[in-house]
Amino acid sequence: ATCSLQNTNANLHPLWKGQLDIPGGTRQSPIDIRVRDSIFHPDLAPVKTHYDPNTCLHIWNNGYAFLVEFDDCTDKSVVSGGPLENPYRLKQFHFHWGVNNDWGSEHTVDSKVFPAELHLVHWNCTKYRTFEEAIMEENGLAVIGIFLKVGRHHEKLQKLVDILPSVRYKDSLTEFNYFDPSCLLPSCSDYWTYAGSLTTPPLTESVSWIIMKKPIEVDHSQLAVFRSLLYSAVGEDEKYMVDNFRPLQPLMNRTVHSSFQ
Numbered sequence: 218a219t220c221s222l223q224n225t226n227a228n229l230h231p232l233w234k235g236q237l238d239i240p241g242g243t244r245q246s247p248i249d250i251r252v253r254d255s256i257f258h259p260d261l262a263p264v265k266t267h268y269d270p271n272t273c274l275h276i277w278n279n280g281y282a283f284l285v286e287f288d289d290c291t292d293k294s295v296v297s298g299g300p301l302e303n304p305y306r307l308k309q310f311h312f313h314w315g316v317n318n319d320w321g322s323e324h325t326v327d328s329k330v331f332p333a334e335l336h337l338v339h340w341n342c343t344k345y346r347t348f349e350e351a352i353m354e355e356n357g358l359a360v361i362g363i364f365l366k367v368g369r370h371h372e373k374l375q376k377l378v379d380i381l382p383s384v385r386y387k388d389s390l391t392e393f394n395y396f397d398p399s400c401l402l403p404s405c406s407d408y409w410t411y412a413g414s415l416t417t418p419p420l421t422e423s424v425s426w427i428i429m430k431k432p433i434e435v436d437h438s439q440l441a442v443f444r445s446l447l448y449s450a451v452g453e454d455e456k457y458m459v460d461n462f463r464p465l466q467p468l469m470n471r472t473v474h475s476s477f478q
């Protein structure tokens with residue numbers, strides 16, 4: 218059989234019908250974090266998060282992932298410190314995961330892939346007026362990335378897992394309030410940080426990435442519920458929402474800094 222040489226859009230993963238890369242992109246995400254090449258920065262302060270569970274608004278399926286969105290009209294839920302020069306407001310969090318436990322994360326660590334990755338998306342409310350504006354600007358966003366590994370049941374995550382069937386279809390939305398995403402942070406504060414981009418369109422190079430070294434543990438059945446969601450809307454032929462991660466991007470002229478030795 219002859220193999221098709223060109224990578225036509227037809228055989229691309231549904232997520233990538235359109236854009237696969239940004240022409241001229243020099244700081245795209247995700248990347249493989251090569252631990253030995255990362256540079257320890259002794260003056261990198263700990264990352265400080267302060268989240269108010271009352272700012273949690275709703276959960277919705279946007280056709281890429283499910284997003285838990287927050288009220289970002291005040292500074293009630295913010296991240297500061299670390300590589301950030303001022304506080305950034307929490308806008309939403311979401312995950313990326315695979316069809317099985319062998320892959321699913323966007324970033325990798327010395328080529329190690331995790332079954333899923335959590336992104337807490339924040340925007341620079343000191344320099345910009347809205348999230349939509351910040352998304353287009355350098356240093357507009359700060360995203361905390363947290364790896365998930367299969368292990369013990371995650372008690373606090375279960376409240377979120379239990380409501381996922383209500384956002385099974387693209388564009389479905391459910392009220393979801395009083396959730397504190399601090400419960401999803403790992404116990405260790407060690408992290409890597411580098412200048413990157415959004416990993417889904419518009420792929421803008423506006424993100425200060427903060428990748429936590431220690432994964433959090435969830436159990437197999439919790440990840441299985443993620444995989445029961447659909448990319449497709451009601452009435453469309455059902456396409457399971459799995460493998461919603463972007464391929465690794467070239468490091469190019471970037472250095473990854475670490476908060477630990």
Ligand SMILES: NS(=O)(=O)c1ccc2oc(NC(=O)c3ccccc3)nc2c1
Nearest residue numbers: 308309336338360414415416417418419
């Ligand atoms: N995987 S990622 O790099 O963290 C990433 C990638 C692309 C993203 O687009 C948005 N947009 C909103 O959240 C949004 C929420 C409400 C209104 C408008 C936009 N967040 C993103 C995060």
Ligand SMILES: [Zn+2]
Nearest residue numbers: 311313336416
């Ligand atoms: Zn993401």
